[in-house]
Each structure stands twice: as C-alpha cells, then as structure tokens.
Amino acid sequence: MMAPEPAALPDDVLAEVLRRLTPLALAASRRVCRAWRGAVDTRLRGHLLSRSVRGIFINFTAYRNHFSEFFYRPSTGPPICGGLGFLPCKGIKVADHCNGLLLCADQERREYVVNPATRRWARLPRRPPPHMPGLILSSYLAFEPAVSPHYEVFVVARLPAAGQSDGDGESYKDDSWLLESEWPPTSYVLHVFSSKADWWEEKTFLREGEARGTVADMDSDPPYDRYRYHAVYWRGALYIHCQHCFLTRMSLSNHMYRAIGLPGAHELGGYPSYYLGRSLRGVYCAKDIYDHRLQLWHLDESRIQTEWVLKHDINLEAFSRKFYELNDMLFEKFEEDPAQQVGGPWIIEDVNYQKDFEYYGNIEYNAPVEQKYDWNSDEDDILDIEDVVEGNYSGNYHFLGFHPYKEIVYLDFSVDRGVAYDWNNSKFQDLGNLQPEDYHYGVPGTDSSFVYTPCWMGEFPGNELET
Template identity: 35%
Template sequence: MDHTQALPDDAIAAILRRLELRDLAASRCVRKAWHDVVDAHRLLLPHVLPNTVHGLFVNYIDHGRPHFLARPSARPMFDGNLSFLPDHRRGIINTMVDHCNGILLYRCWTSFYVVNPATRRWDALSCEYGYSDEYIVFDPVTSPHYEVFSIPRVPEKVVRRKSERLTKVSACLTSLVSRETERSRGPREDLHDFMEWPPSAWTLSVFSSSTRQWQERSFVREGQAAGTLTSVRLDPEEPICKWWGGPRWRYGAYWQGSLYVHCRGAFSVRFYLLDCKYQVINAPVDTKDAMYLGKSEQGIYLATEHIEYKLQVWTLNESSGQMEWVLKYHIDLEPWNMIWLRHLKEDSYDTCSSSMSFLGFHPYKEVVFLALSTFGGVAYHLKSSKIQYLGDLRPKDYYQAHSNGLYEAFPYTPCLLGELLEHTTETRRRN
C-alpha cells in the first residue's frame, strides 16, 4: 500500500524538496502524482537556474563576433562561442543583442537567433532589421516560453520640402495649419517634430514563442511624455564620451513582470507586460555621460559613468506608485586603475587607449563588472569596495590599431529550461 497517496500535494512537495538533485529527478519518474508535484511546485528550478554569473559575453569595436569570458573559478561546460549556430562563421556582423535569465538574443548578419548556450538549443527568427531595438523577456519561474520585443527608436526628422513621403500623422497635422501661418514661421517645419514622445499609445512588434508569430501590441502611457520629438532628438544617438567609440545607450532589464528600457533622450521606460501600459522614468541627473540600466540584488539599477573614473550607482524606488532614482553609491575608481596600469603588462594599444568601461550589474548581488585599462576585467563589490580581477577581456585574434575597445557586455547566468527548437523556424513579422 502506498501511504503517500493519502498525503496532500504540499506535504509531498515538502518531502521531495529535501532530496538531492539526482534523487529528486529520479523520483519524478517513479509515479505520475510525484511527477505532477515536482513540476507544479517547480522543485527542480533552483537546480537548473543557478543564481550565479558564469561569465560575460562582450561585443567589441570592429570585431566580427562577441567573445565569452568565463569566470576563472568555474569554466563553463558549454560552448560560449556559440559555434553550433548555422550562421556562426558567415557574415561580418555577429552581435550579442540582449540576455535574460540564461536566454540570449543574438544577431548573425541580418538573422536573429534566440539561444540557450547551456542546452545548445536555439530558434531562428525571420524579422526585419530596421530602426528599432530588440529585447528578450524570459521568466522560467512563470513560463517556459519567451517573448522578443522590437521597440521603435525616435523617428528621423522629416524634411517636408524635399521628402516625397510624409507620414499619415504629419499629413493630418499639416492640413490644420494655414499657409499664412506657415509663411510667418519662415523656413517650413514639419509639425510631426512637435508631437510628444513617446506617444500616448506606443505600438510594438512582439514575437511570442508560444504562438510562433510576430504580433503588434499597443501599450498605453500612464503619466507624462518625456518631451517632444525635437527635444528628444537633442540628445545624441549614443552618449558623448571622452573615449573613442563606447557602449550603446539602450540597455534593458526584466524585473517582476515588467520590461525596463533605457531610451534615447536620457529617460527610461517601464512596460507593464500584464496590462499593456507603460510609464516614462526621467533620468536622475541631467547629463550627457553614459548611463547603464540593469537588474541587480534589489531591483532595477542605473549606473552613470563620468570622466576621471567616477561612477555613480542609483536604485529605482517604486514605492507608493512613485518612480524615483535614489543615489546609493559614489565611487572613485582612478586609484584602482593606476594599480592595474602598474601591474599589468600592457602593449602600446592598451596604453594609448587606457579607459574604464562599465560591463554590467551582477543580477543577484550588489556587484558591478568593469573593464579598467581597456581590457582588464574586474568585479567591484559595492558594499565592501572589494575588487576582483577576472582576466583579460581581449580575444586572442583581436588587434586593431585605431579601434581597440569594448561596446557592451552581458553577464550570463545559465538556465537548463526553456522551449527552444534545434532547427530554424519560419516566423514573419506582421507589418
């Protein structure tokens, strides 16, 4: 007689939770009831989704593909170079686009791939690579499926006297203004430039692995816009840095059912994925310096990088329905950089391009990853000011005399879950 049949599911789950990983996996195959309890209570999740960073995926200036820097104390048991992808060696543009809970969004030339390096499984997404930024959302705690969001960038300025194609919005606005009013302005301006941005209803293209389709999803804004198209365009496409090149501006992070994205115009946006609403979050300071948004121990963080190796770290306070950046750390990293310059054997390229680059936040600890003296990877513990050397970030085949440097990096946490195919799938974005 099986006495466990008389126990409620919660009691069985409490018993099974005490087993070692091998025994827990075996017990899942003993009885269907145990199988259902293990899956319903997601007992295997802590084992297949470790809360540790196993390395960094890094994109480089003028380098054909990303490089994976594994943590020295735990070399990966997976292919960090993603050589199992079909387009791995084809084309000259291979870029890591985004990462979320162990799932990567990767671009090979004009093809996008959703990749799980830990399981060597992948999907290929057929989509238009245009004037937008793509972000991936994956939460194995709630679902084995993922979504890819394509968020339009700020529209280009339309010159009415030379453009033969006007947007429908511009045409409607133009019809409301008389010729006399236009003459009084002097040179013609497109009224589209005076529209607020982001719009009150922001339509995004979203791919869902559950439906295998691209669909349009509209998000309604709560609160004020960031400004007009003209004011938002005043900020450059990329941050103004004293170093040649530099990282991209538009990082994203997923946290508790919302997608946070840093946008052009020095503001961020929170997309509430459940009820299709969004809210603008203004920058904590008025600066043209680089900003980096990410997820860490207590939620959403923002780092602002200033000249002379100064770094500020902010946390997003969302209590009582208010969104406010709170300054938590102000760090002077110049002494640390001088130490690396004295102890690291650097070639002439490193010496002439010595700089600091922000690489990302540790998703589970208050730790930031940095590159000092261009390619010296370090982990800086914010609470204790402890610093750890991670290794040389430069690939062996990367030697460019005039464009040595890093673009961006993505801390990688492996995951053994996810519904990914091992062959290409034909998925088309709806226009």
C-alpha cells in the first residue's frame, strides 16, 4: 500500500517556517518544489538579501589598476567572487551597489549589472546619446528585491568640476546661456534602463522647491571629488549626492525631485568632504572636516520640514595614531615571518596584482588563503581599543562606508588598516591590512568604495550564467 501524500501546509504557516531560514538556505529552498518557490517569490523574496556585510569593494588610484579590489572577511558559506573574473572583460570597476547588485563598467565603457554572490550578470545596452554635451554622466542602481526582482539604472547628468570636461572633450562653459540657467533645472530628463522593459527609457522629473543657484555658481568642487558622489536608494526614492554640497531626492513613484542641502555646508570656508550612505534609519551623511574630525548625520524626514540631525562628532587623531602604531608592529612581524596573517580577520583579494602576475609571469604572487574564523556571519562584533595614545600625528584616514543595517561605519587609516567603528559605543575593531600590492608604482590611494551585502536571488531579468 502506497503511503499517502503529505498534507500541504497552509500558505501562512509555510511562509512562517521558511522565514526562519538564512538567506542562503532560503534561496536553496526555492528549488524544493513549486509551493516553496511560490512562497519565497510572493512573500519572502526580500529575505534573500543578507543583512550581514561580507566585504567592501574598493577602487584604488594606483597605475594599472583596472579592477576593483575586494576587502572581505572569510566565511564558512559560499565564497563571494569579488574579483568578478566570470565577466567577459579584461578590466572592471564597481560604480555603484544597491541591495546585493553591483553596477560595473569596463575599460570600453560597457556597463554590467552583476550579482557576485550567484555569479549572474547582465550587460546593459549602450546608453542613448546625452541630451546635452559637455556634462559628466554618472549611473546609479535602484533595486529592492522585497518589492520586485526588476532593477533600474539611472543616468544622471552633473556639471564637471573646474578645469574638467566630459569624456569626449566637450565643455558646458562653451554655452554662455547655460551658465546663467538655474541648477538643478526645473525639469530633469533622465535616461533610465529598466530590466522589465529591457531597454533605455526617458523619464522626466519635475523639481519641487527652489534651485540651488545658477550653473555658474556650481563651478567650485575639486575634480577628485566627483568619484565620491554616491547615491542611496531608500523607500522608493533615489538620493543622489551632487556637487556644491547638496543632494537631490528623486521620487520614483511620482517623478518629482527636490534639492536638499548637505549638513553644515555654510559653516566653513571651502567645501568639506561628504560621503552619502544608508544605515539603520535611512539616509546618512559622513562629513570630514579636516584635522581628523568626523561628523555623522542622519536625514530626518519624519517631520514636515526635512532636516539633518547630528548623530556623532569625533576627533579621530588619537585613534589614527593607535592604528598607525599597530600597523608598524604588524609589519615588523610580517618581515620576520611573511607566511603569517598580518593581523585582523579580513583579507584583500589583490585582484590587480594577480592579473599582473598572470599577464607578465615574472611577479611573485601568493594568493590569499581563506582562513576559517569563528565568526557569526549575522553579527559584526566590535571590539574596544584601549590605551589610546594622545599626541600629534600627521597620518590620515578615508571613509569607506556605512553598515546598511547597524550604526557602524568603515574607515581606513593611512590606506593600511581597515577599521569598523561603532559610533554608539565609541568602539573600534581592527579588520586587517587592506593595502594591495603597489605594482612597484607607489602606494595606491583610496578612490571610492562600496560596502557590500550579498543577495542570494538566483535570477534577475536578462541575466546570464557564469561563463
């Protein structure tokens, strides 16, 4: 006698059971049967996005640096292919990250949307020609797996910095009428790639509120800052860091946008460095006010009047000195025994150095070994740093990004040590050495960085399998 078919669980009960799985296990459960796949796709797709930071993609400024580097922590789960070696190109850099998907560009300006966790990717069609020559074009991702498996890529025009032209040598300063125009404009016409339509579309956003000035007023930011203009996708809106110390909040539902000044821009002469990011309660901004002073602000939109709220203000000079001394100590140990791990559990993948080794064959290369640390993949343990040494110190630090789900930020000190900082408890954790090999062309500097959380959604429209 055949055993009876097992009774099907009610949809609510099945969803509640599956909800307790880890994101990776939940992705695997979709392959069990149609009922489980349906439960995940209709109710739990957002749970495929991990809330754990697995690494940071960093673009360095060193010569022959054609690939983004991946500074990551080893895990007992499937490794993340941070080198993106499965893409059919000879050089690739990360331009944006949103909820587990990367927006990348190769040396021929071709753009890709990539999921490094599942090694799926899609190459975007060539962009349409810009509406106005002479402007710098930046691309940003909008993706929310809990809402839809589809994503959008927005191409935003920004004014070049002083002495800078677009990639084709055009300059907006050749048009005197444009210099007198309002900026940002009354209407913003953007090219938007929709994975649902599988093509580029035009979308017009109308400005709410006043402009920030004229085009001529915007000619102030130094050229290197353009690499640090980040965007944040949060609750159906895209927040884009613009030059001259403001951001634009673009609502994707009603196609309206408004300009919001960044915090404290009027308090100092010149313009401090800003870093826009997402953290526990939404949109945050890190403000570097020189002399190792770091401020962390939250954009409060719960009231009628949107305002920036200062969450933390710290002078990092003493801590920077501490990590500088720590790095010197670890370097001395490394010279004594090069085979040992140089402090901290995180590893730099050294993609560019490996590619040089594969191409030239005359560079000694030792691939990093993923060591298995006793680390809970859903927690970022922050350790206290004691006996901080006070005193003058001439080193510097660079802001790497926000943890998207905790009030933690990532920093690097003197492009040597990766550090996690819990600003609520004023505690630091040394993550490890993040300096890649310098290819004998000098020490690389940090250009831009993207804190990465994996999404285990196996499919997205238009994607291709690993080659």
